[in-house]
Amino acid sequence: MEKEDIIGRLNELRASSRELDIPEAERTALMDQVAAFANTFINGLDNVKGFRTKAIGDLSIQGYKIPLQELLTRYRAEVAETGINAASPKHLGYIPGGGVFTAALADLLAAVTNPFASVHFASPGAATIENEVIAWLRSVFGFPDDAVGCLSSGGSISTLIAFTAARDKHKVKNERIPKSVVYLSEQVHHSTQKALRIIGLEDAILRYIPLDAEHRIIPAELDRAIEQDRSDGLHPFLVVASAGTTDTGTVDPIDAIADVAAKHGLWYHVDAAYGGFFILTSKKNLFKGIERADSLIIDPHKGLFLPYGVGAVLIKDSAAVLHSHYYTANYMQDGHNEELLKSPANLSPELTKHFRGLRVWLPLQLHGIAPFKACLEEKLLLVQYFRMKLGTLGFHTGPEPDLSVSYFWYPFASRADDLNKRLMEEIHKDGAVFLSSSVINGRFVIRMAILAFRTKKETIDEAVEMIQRCLDRVVQATGDAA
Numbered sequence: 001m002e003k004e005d006i007i008g009r010l011n012e013l014r015a016s017s018r019e020l021d022i023p024e025a026e027r028t029a030l031m032d033q034v035a036a037f038a039n040t041f042i043n044g045l046d047n048v049k050g051f052r053t054k055a056i057g058d059l060s061i062q063g064y065k066i067p068l069q070e071l072l073t074r075y076r077a078e079v080a081e082t083g084i085n086a087a088s089p090k091h092l093g094y095i096p097g098g099g100v101f102t103a104a105l106a107d108l109l110a111a112v113t114n115p116f117a118s119v120h121f122a123s124p125g126a127a128t129i130e131n132e133v134i135a136w137l138r139s140v141f142g143f144p145d146d147a148v149g150c151l152s153s154g155g156s157i158s159t160l161i162a163f164t165a166a167r168d169k170h171k172v173k174n175e176r177i178p179k180s181v182v183y184l185s186e187q188v189h190h191s192t193q194k195a196l197r198i199i200g201l202e203d204a205i206l207r208y209i210p211l212d213a214e215h216r217i218i219p220a221e222l223d224r225a226i227e228q229d230r231s232d233g234l235h236p237f238l239v240v241a242s243a244g245t246t247d248t249g250t251v252d253p254i255d256a257i258a259d260v261a262a263k264h265g266l267w268y269h270v271d272a273a274y275g276g277f278f279i280l281t282s283k284k285n286l287f288k289g290i291e292r293a294d295s296l297i298i299d300p301h302k303g304l305f306l307p308y309g310v311g312a313v314l315i316k317d318s319a320a321v322l323h324s325h326y327y328t329a330n331y332m333q334d335g336h337n338e339e340l341l342k343s344p345a346n347l348s349p350e351l352t353k354h355f356r357g358l359r360v361w362l363p364l365q366l367h368g369i370a371p372f373k374a375c376l377e378e379k380l381l382l383v384q385y386f387r388m389k390l391g392t393l394g395f396h397t398g399p400e401p402d403l404s405v406s407y408f409w410y411p412f413a414s415r416a417d418d419l420n421k422r423l424m425e426e427i428h429k430d431g432a433v434f435l436s437s438s439v440i441n442g443r444f445v446i447r448m449a450i451l452a453f454r455t456k457k458e459t460i461d462e463a464v465e466m467i468q469r470c471l472d473r474v475v476q477a478t479g480d481a482a
């Protein structure tokens with residue numbers, strides 16, 4: 001093309017291309033519409049159902065302009081008001097959190113300013129915020145200052161990063177893999193097994209350690225299993241404990257397991273994705289010894305009630321992390337490491353990424369830590385309250401949980417599993433409050449997971465009313481009672 005042609009074509013394109021850079025008046029109008037939507041949505045949260053089923057309408061991309069108001073209307077109908085209402089107080093299934101509003105403001109700021117948070121040179125301020133969040137987590141869990149860490153999208157990716165470091169530290173590769181042993185509880189979150197498979201350890205041996213009546217790993221059994229495997233010529237390398245299991249809210253004996261892992265020189269990983277932040281509450285003692293872990297994962301999108309999309313991992317052995325994630329050699333030289341460790345990219349599989357540090361940093365700075373602690377303490381009491389009320393209705397409940405997840409079932413005279421499943425279906429059909437189910441000790445049970453920051457006593461009262469209503473329906477339909 002000639003120079004004049006290029007200039008002419010550029011002028012033609014300008015009108016259309018600049019539409020992406022909207023003027024202030026339009027920005028304000030759009031933000032006002034989103035703000036109005038957000039306020040209506042949040043104001044209505046007490047009056048919506050926890051779970052709605054609906055066939056989803058057309059959300060395909062049209063390629064032409066559609067006004068925001070129309071898109072918000074569609075978003076409300078097809079997204080905000082369908083499925084589990086995870087922002088509402090009534091999400092008591094899986095592991096809820098809620099989504100603190102001020103984190104949404106942080107996401108807006110992060111997106112508007114768009115700093116490159118992965119590389120210290122590119123955005124020293126954003127990288128520093130990410131690192132300050134990690135520093136705060138180190139202090140919460142008593143990890144030493146030279147432990148490294150990064151923010152991830154959630155517990156699954158955090159586990160991947162931690163296990164990769166453990167694998168590389170213990171040189172688990174090639175013909176050594178089928179002789180390498182991982183020790184775990186049958187109550188670990190499935191992201192544990194999934195991470196092992198993803199990082200090439202599918203053929204490693206998974207040794208499930210017997211649990212006590214409260215679903216906790218028995219440290220003496222762990223010790224015995226490791227001794228046995230050693231004498232059989234195997235290569236024990238990794239122990240996984242949970243500080244809050246997903247199904248039963250159990251905290252394994254963290255300190256006693258640390259003793260066993262240390263005695264045998266194994267990598268000690270603690271999955272605190274769900275339960276970790278309860279270390280800030282009256283349950284602190286349960287977490288004794290957590291600072292002895294080699295790696296720890298923790299999900300701010302659970303126990304800090306932030307919107308989905310932020311997990312964290314702390315790892316003591318920075319060399320092992322760099323081995324997996326730093327892309328050239330020479331990284332073993334100490335002085336060098338310090339500079340490297342300021343850039344999240346060297347500690348994580350991600351390079352260009354969402355600046356997720358801000359959505360942790362801003363809410364903690366704006367609110368201070370006290371309301372987060374109060375919310376966690378409140379959840380511990382709510383689960384007790386829920387269990388008591390279910391008990392008076394004739395339900396059986398699992399053992400008293402360490403944290404805020406528990407389970408229950410109705411002692412139907414016969415076909416108990418079938419009828420509890422039926423009860424679960426009725427509860428999902430009703431939808432007032434969302435609960436999920438599991439199988440524990442071979443029994444079909446209904447879980448309560450109380451962690452959403454908006455969940456209050458009234459929510460539990462409503463849940464109990466709903467459960468009674470659904471139980472009546474099952475009993476009526478089947479003529480089966482306790």
Ligand SMILES: *Cc1c(COP(=O)(O)O)cnc(C)c1O
Pocket residue numbers: 095153154155156157189191242244245246271272273274275299311
């Ligand atoms: C939720 C959870 C995970 C997985 O974390 P994601 O953030 O969902 O990827 C791992 N472990 C436990 C105990 C969990 O509760």
